[in-house]
Amino acid sequence: MKYLLILLVSLFSFSTIQSQTQPWQGKFEPIDNMIPPPNTYRTASGAPGKAYWQQRADYKIKATLDEKNNVLSGEETITYYNNSPDDLNYIWIQLEQNVNKKGNEDFGDVFGGVSDSISTRQMQFLTRAVDFPAGYTIKYIKDASEKDLKTYVNNTMMKVMLNQPLKSGSSVSFSLAWSYPITDRSMFLLSREGYEYFPEDDNTVYLLGHWFPRMAVYNDTEGWQNKQFNRLGEFALEFGDYEVEITVPEDHIVASTGKLQNSESVLTKTQRQRLLEAEKSFDKPVMIITPEEATQNEKTKASKLKTWRFHAKNVRDFAFASSRKFIWDAQAHQFSDHVTMAMSYYPKEGLPVWSDESTKAIVAALEVYSEATFEYPYPVAISVNTSNIGIEFPMISFNGGRPKNGKMSDRAKAGMIGTIIHEVGHNWFPMIVSSDERKWMWMDEGLNTYLHQRTVAEKYPEFHSTTPKDIVPFMSGDQNILRPIMTTSDNELLTQFGANFYQKPTVGLQMLRESIIGPELFDQAFKEYASRWKYKHPNPADLFRTLEDATATDLDWFFRGWFFTTDKVDMELSNVKWFKVYEDDLNIEDKHKKTTFKIEGESTETIATDFSGGPEVITMTPTSENSYGGFLSRLDEPEVRKQLSGKNIYELTIKNIGGLVMPVTIEWIYTDNTKEIDKLPAEVWRLNEYEISKTFVKTKVVKQINLDPNFEFADTDTKNNSFPKVETPSDFDAFKKTKKD
Ligand SMILES: [Zn+2]
Numbered sequence: 001m002k003y004l005l006i007l008l009v010s011l012f013s014f015s016t017i018q019s020q021t022q023p024w025q026g027k028f029e030p031i032d033n034m035i036p037p038p039n040t041y042r043t044a045s046g047a048p049g050k051a052y053w054q055q056r057a058d059y060k061i062k063a064t065l066d067e068k069n070n071v072l073s074g075e076e077t078i079t080y081y082n083n084s085p086d087d088l089n090y091i092w093i094q095l096e097q098n099v100n101k102k103g104n105e106d107f108g109d110v111f112g113g114v115s116d117s118i119s120t121r122q123m124q125f126l127t128r129a130v131d132f133p134a135g136y137t138i139k140y141i142k143d144a145s146e147k148d149l150k151t152y153v154n155n156t157m158m159k160v161m162l163n164q165p166l167k168s169g170s171s172v173s174f175s176l177a178w179s180y181p182i183t184d185r186s187m188f189l190l191s192r193e194g195y196e197y198f199p200e201d202d203n204t205v206y207l208l209g210h211w212f213p214r215m216a217v218y219n220d221t222e223g224w225q226n227k228q229f230n231r232l233g234e235f236a237l238e239f240g241d242y243e244v245e246i247t248v249p250e251d252h253i254v255a256s257t258g259k260l261q262n263s264e265s266v267l268t269k270t271q272r273q274r275l276l277e278a279e280k281s282f283d284k285p286v287m288i289i290t291p292e293e294a295t296q297n298e299k300t301k302a303s304k305l306k307t308w309r310f311h312a313k314n315v316r317d318f319a320f321a322s323s324r325k326f327i328w329d330a331q332a333h334q335f336s337d338h339v340t341m342a343m344s345y346y347p348k349e350g351l352p353v354w355s356d357e358s359t360k361a362i363v364a365a366l367e368v369y370s371e372a373t374f375e376y377p378y379p380v381a382i383s384v385n386t387s388n389i390g391i392e393f394p395m396i397s398f399n400g401g402r403p404k405n406g407k408m409s410d411r412a413k414a415g416m417i418g419t420i421i422h423e424v425g426h427n428w429f430p431m432i433v434s435s436d437e438r439k440w441m442w443m444d445e446g447l448n449t450y451l452h453q454r455t456v457a458e459k460y461p462e463f464h465s466t467t468p469k470d471i472v473p474f475m476s477g478d479q480n481i482l483r484p485i486m487t488t489s490d491n492e493l494l495t496q497f498g499a500n501f502y503q504k505p506t507v508g509l510q511m512l513r514e515s516i517i518g519p520e521l522f523d524q525a526f527k528e529y530a531s532r533w534k535y536k537h538p539n540p541a542d543l544f545r546t547l548e549d550a551t552a553t554d555l556d557w558f559f560r561g562w563f564f565t566t567d568k569v570d571m572e573l574s575n576v577k578w579f580k581v582y583e584d585d586l587n588i589e590d591k592h593k594k595t596t597f598k599i600e601g602e603s604t605e606t607i608a609t610d611f612s613g614g615p616e617v618i619t620m621t622p623t624s625e626n627s628y629g630g631f632l633s634r635l636d637e638p639e640v641r642k643q644l645s646g647k648n649i650y651e652l653t654i655k656n657i658g659g660l661v662m663p664v665t666i667e668w669i670y671t672d673n674t675k676e677i678d679k680l681p682a683e684v685w686r687l688n689e690y691e692i693s694k695t696f697v698k699t700k701v702v703k704q705i706n707l708d709p710n711f712e713f714a715d716t717d718t719k720n721n722s723f724p725k726v727e728t729p730s731d732f733d734a735f736k737k738t739k740k741d
Pocket of ligand 1 (some may be wrong): 422426444445448
C-alpha cells in the first residue's frame with residue numbers, strides 16, 4: 001500500500017511542484033549564518049567547549065538599613081577571578097540603582113505622550129515632577145593596599161581602572177563603600193524592589209534587590225557587558241560566594257538569599273524551636289511568626305539595631321527583605337541528598353491567601369522544575385509578599401498579590417500562585433542556567449514560563465495554563481509592530497514583551513515537545529541543556545544546538561521561523577478531490593491488454609466546495625514496460641487494483657498562507673461520525689513552501705476534513721481550515737446572539 005501511495009503522490013503532486021509561484025525562501029536551509037559559529041568555548045553540539053571559561057566574583061558585604069531615612073549603606077570587598085585568557089586593565093561594575101537618577105531618560109517614555117486625562121502617578125513617571133535623589137554615592141573604592149582606584153561612571157555602570165593589569169588566571173581584591181536612598185516602589189514605573197510604606201500602622205516592608213555594586217559580566221561573546229540597565233532587560237551576573245552582614249532595627253525580621261549563620265542572636269528561642277519543627281515538617285508549613293505575633297511587632301519601634309549574617313555559595317546575586325510586619329511560615333522539602341526549606345514572609349495584608357497558598361506554591365515549583373531539569377541545590381526557597389509584580393533572585397523572590405478586605409477573586413488568586421511558581425522557578429533560569437537577561441529576555445523568561453505553565457498544568461489543573469492557542473491573538477497582530485523573539489530585551493515594546501518573550505517561546509517549546517519531537521526525547525534534551533549550562537552562561541545558539549544534537553532532529557526550520565521571524569501559522573485547506581476506484585477485471589491474462597476501470601461519478605472541471613457531487617473520475621492505465629526501467633520483476637498490478645477497489649482516495653491541496661512551515665495535522669470525520677488523525681511532518685513543505693498536495697486512501701467515506709483541529713500549531717485563521725467550509729458566525733452575528741442570550 002505504501003508503494004501505491006508514493007506512486008499516487010508523485011503522480012498528483014508533480015504539477016504543483018512545477019508551479020511554485022512565489023520565490024523560494026530557503027525555509028529549511030541551515031541557520032548557520034544567523035548564529036555565531038562554534039568555537040573552542042562553545043561547541044557545535046551546543047555544550048560548553050574544552051576552553052570554556054567564565055569569571056567569578058566573591059563578595060563580603062556589610063550593609064546597614066537606616067529605617068528613619070530609608071537609606072541603605074554598605075561596605076564591600078569583591079574578590080574577582082580573571083579566568084579569561086585575557087589580561088584586563090580595567091573592570092566594570094554595575095550600579096543599577098542609578099537607573100532612577102534624574103536625567104537618566106529610560107524607556108519610561110514609551111508612553112511618551114500626554115493624553116487629555118492622565119493619572120498623577122503616570123504624570124510622575126513621565127515628568128519626575130517629584131525629584132527623588134536616586135542613585136549611588138560611592139564613598140571610596142580602594143585596592144587591597146588601600147590605594148584609591150580611578151573610576152568613570154557611565155550611567156548604571158562604573159569603570160574601575162586597575163593600578164596594575166589583572167593577568168589571565170589571577171585575581172584581584174578591592175573594597176568600596178556606598179549608599180543610596182531606597183526608592184518608594186509606588187513612585188517609579190516597573191519598580192520591583194525598594195520599599196513599600198503602610199500608613200495604617202506606620203511601617204515599611206523593604207525589598208532590596210540590585211542593592212550593592214556588582215561585577216559586570218566579562219565573557220567570550222561580549223567582552224564586558226555594554227548594555228545599560230533600563231529595567232526591562234534585567235541582569236547578567238557572575239557566580240560567586242557571599243558572606244553578608246545585614247544590620248537592621250532590632251525588631252525587624254530579615255528574609256534573605258543564603259543560609260542564616262547566627263540564628264541564636266537574631267531569633268527568639270521560640271522561633272528557633274519552631275524552625276527545628278519546620279525542618280521535620282514535610283507536608284505542611286509551620287508558623288515561625290504567627291499573625292498575632294506579627295501584629296504585635298508592628299506596634300514597637302526598636303531604636304537598637306541587630307545584625308543578621310548570611311552565607312550563600314555559588315550564587316549570581318544576593319537579595320533580602322526586611323520588616324517588622326512579617327508573618328513567617330516554613331516547610332521542609334526532601335531532595336535526594338539535602339533538605340530545602342520552603343518559606344514565606346508576608347504582612348498581615350496578605351492573609352488569608354498567603355498563609356494558605358504561598359509555601360504550597362513554592363513546593364509545587366520545587367517538585368516540577370527539579371524533575372524537569374536538576375534538583376534545586378540551595379538550602380532555602382523563599383517567597384516574600386509584595387503589592388504587585390514579581391521579581392526573582394537566588395533563593396528569594398518578591399511576589400505580588402494581596403486580597404482586598406480578606407477576599408480575592410479566583411482569577412487574582414490563580415495569578416498570585418502563578419507569580420510565586422514563576423519567580424521561584426527563575427532559580428533555574430536564569431539564576432543557575434545563567435543566560436544574559438539584559439540581552440535575551442526570552443532565554444530566561446521563555447524557558448521559565450514553559451516550566452511554570454507545566455507546573456500549573458500538573459499541580460493546579462483547575463487553573464488556566466498556556467497552550468498554543470493562547471499565542472494566536474499575538475501572532476495575528478500588526479506586522480508593523482511585531483518583533484521576532486530574537487530581539488534584544490530593551491528593544492521590545494512594553495505592551496508586547498509578555499507575549500513575545502514569555503508566551504511565544506513557551507508555546508514553541510510545547511510544540512517541539514508535544515507535536516514535533518515527542519515528550520520523552522524532548523524532555524531528555526531539555527534536561528541535557530539545563531545540566532550542560534548549570535552555573536554557566538549559555539547563549540541562544542547553545543540552546544538551539546543542544547535541542548538538535550540531543551534529539552537527532554534538524555530543527556533549523558523551526559528556529560528560523562519561530563525565533564527569527566514574525567511569520568505566523570495559517571494553513572488553508574484550499575481544495576479536496578475525492579476519487580473512487582472500482583475494478584473491472586481481476587484476472588487479466590494479457591498484461592498488454594488495455595484495462596479500464598469503472599469510476600463512479602462524473603468528471604468535472606468545476607471545483608467542488610463539498611462532497612455532494614460524489615467521487616470524481618480517474619483513469620488508471622497499466623504500467624508501461626519503460627516505467628519499470630531496468631527492473632525485471634513486475635508489480636502485481638491486479639493486486640494493486642484489488643487493494644484499491646472500493647476505496648476512497650482523497651487528494652488534499654494545502655496552502656501556507658501565514659509563512660511559517662509547520663507539521664500538518666489532518667482530522668477526518670467520517671459519515672459514521674468516527675474520527676481519524678493523520679500527521680504530516682513539516683518537511684512536506686521542503687519542495688514547495690507555499691502549496692502542497694497529499695493523497696490519502698480511506699476505507700470509509702469522509703464528510704468533513706479539518707486542519708490543526710486541536711490548535712497544536714496555533715493556526716491563526718481557522719476559517720480556512722475545513723472542507724466543506726464550516727460556517728462560522730460573523731462577529732456581528734455572534735454579537736447579536738450574545739445580545740439575545
Ligand atoms: Zn520572569
